[in-house]
Amino acid sequence: MKVLVPVKRVIDYNVKVRVKADQTGVDLANVKMSMNPFCEIAVEEAVRLKEKGVATEIVIVSIGPAQAQETIRTALAMGGDRGVLVTTDADPEPLAVAKLLAAVIAEEQPGLVLMGKQAIDGDNNAVGQMLSALLGWPQATYDSAIEISGSTAKVTREVDGGLQVLDVDLPAVITADLRLNEPRYASLPNIMKAKKKEIVSKTVADYGVDIAPRLKVLKVTEPAKRSAGIKVETAADLVSKLNTAGVL
Amino acid sequence: MAVLVVADNDNLVLRDGTHKTVTAALKLSGDVDVLVLGHGAKAVADAAAKISGVRKVLLADSDALGHGVAEAQADAILALAGGYDAILVSATAGGKNFAPRVAAKLDVAPISEIVEVVSGDTFVRPIYAGNALETVQSSDAKKVITVRPTAFAAAEEGGSAPVETVSGSDAAKTRFVSEEMVKSDRPELAAAKIVVSGGRAMGSAEEFQRVIEPLADKLGAAVGASRAAVDAGYAPNDYQVGQTGKVVAPALYVAIGISGAIQHLAGMKDSKIIVAINKDSDAPIFQVADFGLVADYKTAVPELMDALAAAGK
Numbered sequence: 218m219k220v221l222v223p224v225k226r227v228i229d230y231n232v233k234v235r236v237k238a239d240q241t242g243v244d245l246a247n248v249k250m251s252m253n254p255f256c257e258i259a260v261e262e263a264v265r266l267k268e269k270g271v272a273t274e275i276v277i278v279s280i281g282p283a284q285a286q287e288t289i290r291t292a293l294a295m296g297g298d299r300g301v302l303v304t305t306d307a308d309p310e311p312l313a314v315a316k317l318l319a320a321v322i323a324e325e326q327p328g329l330v331l332m333g334k335q336a337i338d339g340d341n342n343a344v345g346q347m348l349s350a351l352l353g354w355p356q357a358t359y360d361s362a363i364e365i366s367g368s369t370a371k372v373t374r375e376v377d378g379g380l381q382v383l384d385v386d387l388p389a390v391i392t393a394d395l396r397l398n399e400p401r402y403a404s405l406p407n408i409m410k411a412k413k414k415e416i417v418s419k420t421v422a423d424y425g426v427d428i429a430p431r432l433k434v435l436k437v438t439e440p441a442k443r444s445a446g447i448k449v450e451t452a453a454d455l456v457s458k459l460n461t462a463g464v465l
Numbered sequence: 466m467a468v469l470v471v472a473d474n475d476n477l478v479l480r481d482g483t484h485k486t487v488t489a490a491l492k493l494s495g496d497v498d499v500l501v502l503g504h505g506a507k508a509v510a511d512a513a514a515k516i517s518g519v520r521k522v523l524l525a526d527s528d529a530l531g532h533g534v535a536e537a538q539a540d541a542i543l544a545l546a547g548g549y550d551a552i553l554v555s556a557t558a559g560g561k562n563f564a565p566r567v568a569a570k571l572d573v574a575p576i577s578e579i580v581e582v583v584s585g586d587t588f589v590r591p592i593y594a595g596n597a598l599e600t601v602q603s604s605d606a607k608k609v610i611t612v613r614p615t616a617f618a619a620a621e622e623g624g625s626a627p628v629e630t631v632s633g634s635d636a637a638k639t640r641f642v643s644e645e646m647v648k649s650d651r652p653e654l655a656a657a658k659i660v661v662s663g664g665r666a667m668g669s670a671e672e673f674q675r676v677i678e679p680l681a682d683k684l685g686a687a688v689g690a691s692r693a694a695v696d697a698g699y700a701p702n703d704y705q706v707g708q709t710g711k712v713v714a715p716a717l718y719v720a721i722g723i724s725g726a727i728q729h730l731a732g733m734k735d736s737k738i739i740v741a742i743n744k745d746s747d748a749p750i751f752q753v754a755d756f757g758l759v760a761d762y763k764t765a766v767p768e769l770m771d772a773l774a775a776a777g778k
Contacts, residue, residue, distance in 0.1 A: 233727070234596040243597055311565065312574050340592050340708065341577045342561050346535065347569035355638040356535055358562050361702070371642065375702050376533065377558045378475070378653075379646035383534070386638040395692070395709060396702055431574035432601040435587065440598050443734055446755035448746075452768035455740065456776050458756050464659070464717040464738050465684070465778060 218328035218365075218387075220263045220272040222297065223318055224256040224279050226288040227338045240436040243338075252288045255333025257295075258393040261400040262363060263331050264296030271365045272329075274298050278321050280314055282306055286416060293411035294403035300416035301325075305428065307421075311339070313428035315347035320424035322352065327388065329370070334359050334392040345392035355385035361396040466550040466585065467496040467520075471542060471564075472513050473555040473614075476503040476531050479512035481656045482555035484619035486612045490553045491518050491620065492582040498523060500545065500631075502538050504531020507628075514626040521626050527633030529641065533559050536636035539566035545631065546571060546607065556611035557655070564611050573605035580616035594708035595731030614655065615714035615735055647703050654704065657687035659717045660733070662706055665693035666722025666743070666762060673699040676766050677721065683773055689713065689733075691723045707732035722762045725750030742766070 228234065228243070229251040235244045252260075266272035277297040279285040282304065289300035303317055322330065335342035349356030357363075361380070362373035365387070374381045375394045385391075403411070421428055449455045459465050468490040473482040483499065490497045499513040500523045510524040523545065529537035542552060542563070552567060554560040556578040568575035580598070581589035587602045588610065654660065661684060663677040673694065681688045690700035692707050706713055708731040718736035723729060725741070725748055733739070734753055741754035744761045751757040758765055 228593070230728075234593040236597050243593060310574050312569065312572070315569060335709075337708075338593060340594065341565075341575065343565035343568070343575050343577060346562065346565035347575075350539065350566040350569035355636070356562075356566065357639075358535070359558060375558065376644070379644060379703060381533070381644045382642040384640040384642050389638075394702070395696070431605050432576065432603055435600040435602055437592070438598050438600070440591070440595060440734075443739075443753045445752045446739075446757065448751075448757045448759060450758075451772075452758065452760075452765055453772040453775070455756055455758055455769065456772040456778075459717065459738070459740070460776060462738055462755075465773075465776070 218272055219274045219276065219325065220266060220329045220331055221276045221278060221322060221325055221327035222259050222263045222292065223330070223332045224260065224277055224288050224292050225253040225336045226250050226279065226281050226285040227253045227336055230254055230337055236437055236439045240438055242434070242437050250284070252291050253333055253336045255335060255393055257400040258395070258397050259331045259333050260292045260295050260297060261398045262393060265398065266365065267296060276301060276325055276327065278303070278318065280305060280309060280317050289416055290411050291403065293414045294408040295401060299414055301419060302416055303419045303421060303424070305421050307428060309428045310430055310432060311341045311343040311347055312431065313426065314344050315351055316426045317421065317424055317428070318344070318348050319351045320426055329388055330390045332390070332392055334394055345390050349390035352390065355389040357383055357385050357389055358392040359394040360391055361394050363391060363397070466494040467498065467548060468494045468551045468553060469545060469549040470497060470499045471552065471554045471560065472499050472501045472509060473557055473560060474501060474503055474506060474509040476506045477508065479509045481619055482557060482614035483513060484516055485614040485617040486553050486555045487516050487518060487620040488617040489579065489582055489612045493551055493585055496520050500525065500542065502530040502541055504528055506531070510628045514628050515622045515624055517621045517624045519624050519626040522628045523631045524628055525631045525633045527635055529635045530633055532641035534636045534639050534641060535563040535566055536639055537634045538563040539570065540634035542567050543570055544634065551608040551610060554611050556613045560611055564609055568609035571607055571609065573607055573609055574603065576601065576603060576608060576610045578611050578613045580613050594728050595734070596727065613712060615712055647701060651681060652685070652687045654687040654689055655711050655713055657715050659684045659686035660689045660706070660713055660715045661686045661719045661721065662689035662691065662723060663694055663700065663721050664691040664723030665697055667694060667699050670699045676762060680766055680770060683770060683778060691726070691729045693726070720750050721766065723750055724748045725753065
């Protein structure tokens with residue numbers, strides 16, 4: 218089975234985010250960029266499926282600037298087989314991303330799409346669900362366990378209040394939650410090998426998808442800062458302060 | 466302009482997030498209907514009918530809806546979408562699961578996890594784990610919005626809206642197998658007035674239970690955990706407070722052995738009073754705490770239990 222894994226290049230999750238003074242966005246100049254952590258988990262899961270003999274080929278897809286090629290290379294070094302880069306300097310919204318991915322999927326015809334549940338920049342948590350809706354494929358989001366057997370997948374989902382198990386027909390769109398696995402570090406030989414793997418370059422125009430934004434960003438601001446309070450010396454002191462504050 | 470609010474419920478109980486989403490909806494329109502998706506959820510619909518400002522309650526019933534299968538939920542909403550200019554959903558794991566599907570089918574941009582309604586087409590939402598706030602204006606005629614419940618006050622009760630039954634829906638390619646819900650007598654994390662959270666300093670699941678749970682029970686609090694503690698297996702993921710877990714805003718948040726990573730702060734910094742107990746006086750959690758106690762939790766928590774007992778708690 219061919220598995221398609223979309224990945225996104227985002228600000229590294231350890232970098233302190235700074236809002237630009239002109240309120241037009243977040244400062245991304247000279248900032249370390251990495252693969253979105255949830256995408257990494259999805260890549261890892263695809264590689265494990267290949268190691269188990271369930272997946273036969275892993276296609277990594279990224280939509281973004283030319284540098285997103287590095288993100289695809291990282292995924293290829295983890296075990297992806299080849300890449301597709303849809304280059305755009307726009308920052309497409311989830312709806313546009315879902316449409317572009319649907320177009321790539323129409324060409325690639327994978328048996329499964331495995332992707333992160335959300336990107337840590339826009340925090341939309343939407344593309345997987347939207348892609349599933351556009352394709353008419355079952356959706357299985359927020360997964361912490363995936364078991365493929367024949368033409369169905371049994372997934373364990375992290376839901377409000379606990380866990381839920383669903384059985385979905387394949388092809389399906391599956392999104393990874395935090396506890397699905399712990400992604401591997403690519404070894405040096407695999408990083409070298411990844412350099413020779415094929416990445417096909419495409420443009421948005423190749424797919425004829427309208428990616429015009431539907432949301433206009435009026436401004437990006439910093440949230441109100443919470444100021445540090447006081448240090449108390451003892452637990453008894455703390456309880457008396459909380460009593461005074463009326464929260465006990 | 467009419468607005469449809471999709472109720473947050475578990476077939477038995479109408480969750481508080483619904484009341485808060487109704488508050489956001491009432492900022493858009495006076496014509497607010499509530500849709501209850503569930504199985505045997507008449508009691509939930511009756512509860513929704515009591516929310517002040519609700520015009521009518523619609524109840525859709527099917528097995529798949531009762532199990533929160535997104536395909537069925539989205540179809541039930543889409544069947545009604547024609548009559549509404551905006552569809553508002555609580556930004557819970559369940560709501561975030563089906564709302565984007567509805568948006569995709571309507572060919573509109575979902576507006577995720579809003580924390581403020583600026584006007585009928587303009588909303589504020591957190592991005593980058595809450596490190597920035599984005600004000601967006603939607604050009605779509607119909608809007609699909611998820612609402613962060615902690616950012617809105619709960620709508621009052623006192624209404625008596627009529628309840629109508631609408632048709633349920635099913636999912637052809639997705640089957641519910643089972644669920645395993647965490648059983649607890651404690652209040653629900655997202656709605657609790659007090660939350661006691663433990664971090665990686667606990668060192669083990671046993672220690673987490675030994676230290677955090679008795680304190681939570683003494684305070685009548687819900688139990689939370691940092692992502693680091695969840696990652697390390699000390700606490701279930703359902704306890705996770707933070708950008709990738711639950712966002713909470715209780716009256717009192719007690720962080721024990723939590724350093725205060727950005728992503729954790731994003732999930733609790735709107736709490737009214739924050740207490741931090743940590744032996745590292747440089748821990749970032751102290752920068753947001755109203756009351757900080759620099760101490761090893763191993764001695765501080767028992768002392769806190771004693772002090773609470775002495776204060777009659």
